[in-house]
Amino acid sequence: MSDPVAQAPQQKERVRKGDLQKVVTPEHMFFEAPRETQFITGSEAAREAIRRANVDIAISYPITPQSETMQQAGYLYDEGYIKDYYRGEEEIGVMAAIAGASRSGVRSLTATSGPGLIRGLEAISSWPGARVPAVLLDMCRVINTPLAIQPDNIEISFLLNTGLIVLHGENQQDFFDYPLIAFVVSEQVDVTLPVVVSVDGFFVTHARGHVSIPSADIKLPPRDGWKCAVPAMDNENPPARISRDAPIQKSNFISYHMHASWQQEVFAAVQRSARYLRKYLKGLVEIVNPDAEEMIVASGSAVSQSREAIRQSAELGRKVGLIKIKSLRPFPAQEIREACKNVKRILAPEFNQAGWLHKELCSTLYGYSNAVIQPGPRVFGGMTMPTEMILEWLEECRK
Amino acid sequence: MSLETLRVSPGYEHIMPIEYQDLINHGPYGRQVKVSEMGKFKEIIEEHPMCAGCAMSLFIRLTMIGLPTPEHTVLVGTAGCGRLSISQASIPFIYGNYGDTNAVASGLKRGLEIRFPNQKKDVVVMAGDGGLIDIGFKHLMHAWFRREKFTTIMLDNEVYGNTGGQESGMTQKGRILKMAPRGKQVDKIDAIGLAKVAKVDYIARIAPTNPARVARTVRRAVLVAREIGSSYIQAYTSCNIEYAIPTPEVMKDAFNVEKERYGFEEILSDRAKEYLNEIEKKDKEKK
Amino acid sequence: MLTHENLELTRTQPDGNGGVQFLYRVKNYGVAACSRPKEEIAQINWEVDVIKFKDANTLNFDVCHTTELAANTLTFHNDKSLNEFLKKAFVYFDELNVLEGMMTK
Numbered sequence: 031m032s033d034p035v036a037q038a039p040q041q042k043e044r045v046r047k048g049d050l051q052k053v054v055t056p057e058h059m060f061f062e063a064p065r066e067t068q069f070i071t072g073s074e075a076a077r078e079a080i081r082r083a084n085v086d087i088a089i090s091y092p093i094t095p096q097s098e099t100m101q102q103a104g105y106l107y108d109e110g111y112i113k114d115y116y117r118g119e120e121e122i123g124v125m126a127a128i129a130g131a132s133r134s135g136v137r138s139l140t141a142t143s144g145p146g147l148i149r150g151l152e153a154i155s156s157w158p159g160a161r162v163p164a165v166l167l168d169m170c171r172v173i174n175t176p177l178a179i180q181p182d183n184i185e186i187s188f189l190l191n192t193g194l195i196v197l198h199g200e201n202q203q204d205f206f207d208y209p210l211i212a213f214v215v216s217e218q219v220d221v222t223l224p225v226v227v228s229v230d231g232f233f234v235t236h237a238r239g240h241v242s243i244p245s246a247d248i249k250l251p252p253r254d255g256w257k258c259a260v261p262a263m264d265n266e267n268p269p270a271r272i273s274r275d276a277p278i279q280k281s282n283f284i285s286y287h288m289h290a291s292w293q294q295e296v297f298a299a300v301q302r303s304a305r306y307l308r309k310y311l312k313g314l315v316e317i318v319n320p321d322a323e324e325m326i327v328a329s330g331s332a333v334s335q336s337r338e339a340i341r342q343s344a345e346l347g348r349k350v351g352l353i354k355i356k357s358l359r360p361f362p363a364q365e366i367r368e369a370c371k372n373v374k375r376i377l378a379p380e381f382n383q384a385g386w387l388h389k390e391l392c393s394t395l396y397g398y399s400n401a402v403i404q405p406g407p408r409v410f411g412g413m414t415m416p417t418e419m420i421l422e423w424l425e426e427c428r429k
Numbered sequence: 430m431s432l433e434t435l436r437v438s439p440g441y442e443h444i445m446p447i448e449y450q451d452l453i454n455h456g457p458y459g460r461q462v463k464v465s466e467m468g469k470f471k472e473i474i475e476e477h478p479m480c481a482g483c484a485m486s487l488f489i490r491l492t493m494i495g496l497p498t499p500e501h502t503v504l505v506g507t508a509g510c511g512r513l514s515i516s517q518a519s520i521p522f523i524y525g526n527y528g529d530t531n532a533v534a535s536g537l538k539r540g541l542e543i544r545f546p547n548q549k550k551d552v553v554v555m556a557g558d559g560g561l562i563d564i565g566f567k568h569l570m571h572a573w574f575r576r577e578k579f580t581t582i583m584l585d586n587e588v589y590g591n592t593g594g595q596e597s598g599m600t601q602k603g604r605i606l607k608m609a610p611r612g613k614q615v616d617k618i619d620a621i622g623l624a625k626v627a628k629v630d631y632i633a634r635i636a637p638t639n640p641a642r643v644a645r646t647v648r649r650a651v652l653v654a655r656e657i658g659s660s661y662i663q664a665y666t667s668c669n670i671e672y673a674i675p676t677p678e679v680m681k682d683a684f685n686v687e688k689e690r691y692g693f694e695e696i697l698s699d700r701a702k703e704y705l706n707e708i709e710k711k712d713k714e715k716k
Numbered sequence: 717m718l719t720h721e722n723l724e725l726t727r728t729q730p731d732g733n734g735g736v737q738f739l740y741r742v743k744n745y746g747v748a749a750c751s752r753p754k755e756e757i758a759q760i761n762w763e764v765d766v767i768k769f770k771d772a773n774t775l776n777f778d779v780c781h782t783t784e785l786a787a788n789t790l791t792f793h794n795d796k797s798l799n800e801f802l803k804k805a806f807v808y809f810d811e812l813n814v815l816e817g818m819m820t821k
Binding site: 045067069071097167179181232233236237238239240303319331334335337338341342345409414415416417418 | 735755775
């Protein structure tokens with residue numbers, strides 16, 4: 031009769047602000063919704079993207095100063111834009127938990143940078159094979175000793191052959207747009223893959239830039255856990271004595287052939303994502319001065335430096351072209367081959383020692399272009415890439 | 430899973446495999462089966478490739494019988510002997526990277542709670558001693574500290590069986606094994622003690638000597654995890670290969686070890702006790 | 717947001733240290749305002765120089781610390797105070813350009 035629990039005053043539910051947002055189509059979010067320009071940091075741009083991304087769960091680990099984004103996600107959780115949130119034990123734990131959360135069929139997000147990415151890499155590189163749609167924001171940071179927080183994107187080279195979709199943002203605007211696009215593409219049924227959105231940390235995350243954003247009262251449609259290339263691990267499927275993870279088990283149970291075809295399918299799915307990325311990113315590449323004989327090909331913040339270099343070059347009366355690569359996986363081979371058909375000299379400025387983009391370009395253009403592909407300029411470990419450096423390299427290769 | 434949608438539509442029985450029909454019509458879904466009924470229902474696990482006489486395979490089989498709601502359970506495992514069998518279960522099984530079980534289960538359980546607010550989904554981790562206490566130690570402890578609502582079952586064979594017999598943190602001191610050529614130098618890790626420190630709501634130590642008790646313990650652990658907090662079962666599941674126990678003597682060994690150092694022990698928090706009492710009282714009333 | 721009046725160019729900071737540079741121009745003179753990345757986001761500010769352009773056709777310039785506006789690099793902690801400075805500077809540059817024109821004649 032007098033149950034104290036039943037009679038206790040009901041704790042008033044806090045209003046979840048996410049519930050007050052209106053769901054809009056991706057097309058509306060990306061192309062139609064009125065936008066307002068703000069001058070904000072990359073971390074703030076990412077926060078605004080997450081606010082509109084209808085995220086179910088965000089799992090964090092501190093790697094400040096590089097990645098303030100995940101503590102921002104904490105505030106968004108507190109306000110009710112994210113349904114669940116916690117700080118994990120470290121990156122392996124976080125990346126594994128994301129694999130678990132995504133398998134349950136909910137929209138999952140985390141962020142890390144440099145050393146954290148490498149620590150969690152075993153888990154991250156197992157995501158594609160497990161076909162878990164999720165988004166990882168990656169603020170590139172030096173991983174080699176000695177420590178630094180300057181942008182050095184060597185870590186991207188570790189991601190290129192994992193079966194992940196890898197986008198590389200140039201600036202704060204990209205760090206708003208790409209994460210939203212990443213969720214939509216990641217959850218397409220014929221894709222069902224995780225997406226990494228990398229930006230060169232510090233320059234993008236810790237500096238302000240112009241970002242044009244739609245209002246905060248709209249959000250993307252939620253993830254539909256029933257729409258997936260493989261069933262979610264929710265036990266809502268007919269019982270069978272083979273789990274979806276079984277085919278990717280040790281090969282003494284199934285033929286190596288099956289394992290190989292599973293991998294082939296993962297990489298085919300990466301290719302299939304190009305169709306969606308072309309639409310939402312408005313092309314996998316952006317080309318400036320397509321008719322130039324000299325072309326700078328770059329991704330990340332090297333693009334910003336290159337933009338200024340070609341402007342200065344134009345002042346001196348020389349037209350130089352620029353190809354901004356937005357998506358590294360899928361790699362826009364077709365677009366680059368077409369754009370470099372008649373180019374004589376190519377410069378590949380990079381913020382890393384290994385020159386992974388240069389290698390990509392060489393293998394992509396071999397047999398398709400007679401251009402000389404310069405292995406640089408390259409800076410790393412926190413070195414700066416002044417625009418003069420790019421202009422000097424251009425001058426040098428003309429000799 | 431929705432049991433209604435799984436039933437074979439009349440007239441299509443000849444298309445669906447017998448295996449499937451048996452699981453739906455005679456499986457443990459939608460009802461609590463008992464150990465004493467074994468042989469009279471279709472089990473979650475039947476065939477498996479584990480060694481003859483393996484105590485672990487027996488324990489896993491009993492675990493599946495103990496699950497209170499197998500149709501809403503997801504299993505999480507890792508590299509090790511156990512997964513060879515668990516992956517043959519008719520329950521979804523997540524096979525992650527080595528040692529990541531309790532991190533994966535944390536994300537999975539929270540995701541399932543978001544997606545199915547009106548249907549409790551049980552998450553059960555079943556992994557070996559190496560996977561949990563060595564490589565997965567941090568995830569195990571932190572999941573407990575966070576009071577994640579899932580069950581962890583350690584299949585403690587006191588050795589790395591699947592990789593060929595190396596010492597683990599749960600190996601007893603002095604045992605000569607691979608990587609312990611002069612005998613293990615340090616004590617077996619007190620995982621039960623760690624669970625107590627982490628204030629795990631339900632802790633049990635058990636050997637597979639009493640099948641009904643195994644099933645009952647699993648059921649209680651899963652129920653506590655469903656509503657109260659973390660639960661942990663540590664089960665002695667000897668490796669008859671690496672410890673050279675003759676197959677016919679596996680159970681004798683289990684009884685001996687149980688008597689010497691692996692006696693049944695259940696440690697419940699007050700909340701867990703109260704909750705289980707309530708459920709078990711209701712069960713009795715039903716009868 | 718900084719004013720767009722007399723804004724000639726917004727570009728990445730050419731020295732390669734990150735951040736953006738806003739170039740304002742009133743004929744020969746102008747202002748270079750730079751917002752750089754900082755380890756603590758709260759420390760992000762504007763580093764501002766008065767500049768003198770080298771010629772009419774390009775944006776090449778020298779830093780000019782000899783005007784009455786600024787004898788060194790100025791720091792502004794928000795957009796509002798910088799906008800006020802810019803407003804003042806534009807008027808000053810107009811006058812300066814007229815004066816210099818008269819002197820040449």
